[in-house]
Amino acid sequence: MAKRCMLHPLTNELHGARRIATVITMAHPDWNARYAEGDLPWDTGKPDEHLVKIVDGGAVKAGRTLEIGCGTGTNALWLAARGFDVLAVDLAPLAIEKARAKAAGARNCLFEVLDFLAGKPEGGPFDFVFDRGTFHVFDEADVRARFAERVAGLLAPGGRWLSLIGSTEGGPRDTGPPRRTAREVLASIEPVLELVDLHADYFETMIEGPAAMAWICLSRRRAVDAVPSTRR
Ligand SMILES: C[S@@+](CC[C@H](N)C(=O)[O-])C[C@H]1O[C@@H](n2cnc3c(N)ncnc32)[C@H](O)[C@@H]1O
Numbered sequence: 001m002a003k004r005c006m007l008h009p010l011t012n013e014l015h016g017a018r019r020i021a022t023v024i025t026m027a028h029p030d031w032n033a034r035y036a037e038g039d040l041p042w043d044t045g046k047p048d049e050h051l052v053k054i055v056d057g058g059a060v061k062a063g064r065t066l067e068i069g070c071g072t073g074t075n076a077l078w079l080a081a082r083g084f085d086v087l088a089v090d091l092a093p094l095a096i097e098k099a100r101a102k103a104a105g106a107r108n109c110l111f112e113v114l115d116f117l118a119g120k121p122e123g124g125p126f127d128f129v130f131d132r133g134t135f136h137v138f139d140e141a142d143v144r145a146r147f148a149e150r151v152a153g154l155l156a157p158g159g160r161w162l163s164l165i166g167s168t169e170g171g172p173r174d175t176g177p178p179r180r181t182a183r184e185v186l187a188s189i190e191p192v193l194e195l196v197d198l199h200a201d202y203f204e205t206m207i208e209g210p211a212a213m214a215w216i217c218l219s220r221r222r223a224v225d226a227v228p229s230t231r232r
Contacts, residue, residue: 035072035094041206042177043071047078048132049204050164050216055082059196059218060160063127068116068151069134073099073109079130080109087123089114117146125156133203135188136165136178144180144188152192155221161193163217169200170213177203177212185215193219194226 034040054060062083067076070088072095080086086109090096099111114121116134129151138144151161165185166177182198189195196218203212 031090031092032094035092035098040071042133042203043074044204044206045074047075048164050201050214051075051078051130051132051162054162054218055079060128060162063159064123064125064156065128065130066121066124066126066154068129068131069137070099070111071095071132073102073111075130075132076109076111077103077106079128080106084108084128086110087112087121087126089116089121091115116150117143120150121154124154125159126154127156127159129155129159129161131162132164133166133177135163136180139178141184141187144184145191148188149192152221155193157221157223160196160218160220163189163215163219164203165215165217166203167200167213167215170202170211173210173212175209177214180215182215185217189217189219190226192222194222195219 062079063085065079065084065086067079067086067088070076070090073088076086076088076099088099088109089112090099091114093113096111096113103109103111112121135144135147138147155161163185166179168179168181185198186195198215198217201214201216203214205212
């Protein structure tokens with residue numbers, strides 16, 4: 001069972017549970033090998049609490065949905081059970097194999113092997129795009145920008161993207177998810193999408209260690225283009 005840990009907002013200390021964090025130390029991990037080895041510290045086996053909060057809070061409505069880097073499919077299946085019509089993709093064939101095994105009999109949830117940066121998911125445009133720890137794995141700014149552009153190009157009018165991203169907040173640590181600044185996140189996303197909400201929180205994961213902080217980033221397809229910064 002995944003543990004829930006609470007960070008005190010001011011002291012950044014944990015209450016009520018041991019410290020847990022994701023360990024992703026390889027710069028360019030062989031994702032399929034990690035699934036073969038069961039080296040999946042991010043895979044809590046339960047729906048991400050930020051996703052649950054945002055869906056239950058009504059910030060995202062059930063509709064045509066794409067999950068990018070779905071891993072073993074827990075979040076995709078949770079969305080499908082709530083009436084979302086989900087296409088979930090992952091680069092790693094073994095992740096998709098595991099997800100399909102979990103999905104046996106599930107309705108409205110299709111799992112496909114796809115490199116999101118190389119191929120176009122079928123069945124768009126999408127009302128909702130979700131990724132938990134996929135956008136953040138790319139170290140190069142131009143690749144993250146390309147990722148955001150591709151999401152923007154797949155969103156239906158009014159469509160939203162929720163991305164859960166490792167954060168540079170939270171103090172030094174040797175392990176845990178990749179770390180991005182808020183400026184880096186916005187440098188990719190703001191040129192192509194409208195920011196709805198960006199706030200700091202933490203990742204719920206399986207590994208003991210320093211708490212891994214996260215950016216919870218919700219953006220949407222622009223209804224009108226952003227205007228340039230003013231000069232008065
Ligand atoms: C940190 S894991 C998170 C998995 C899942 N979202 C979760 O929270 O359990 C990142 C996932 O992104 C996938 N991934 C990495 N690059 C990808 C790409 N270019 N296209 C699709 N998936 C990718 C990996 O195979 C891996 O499953």
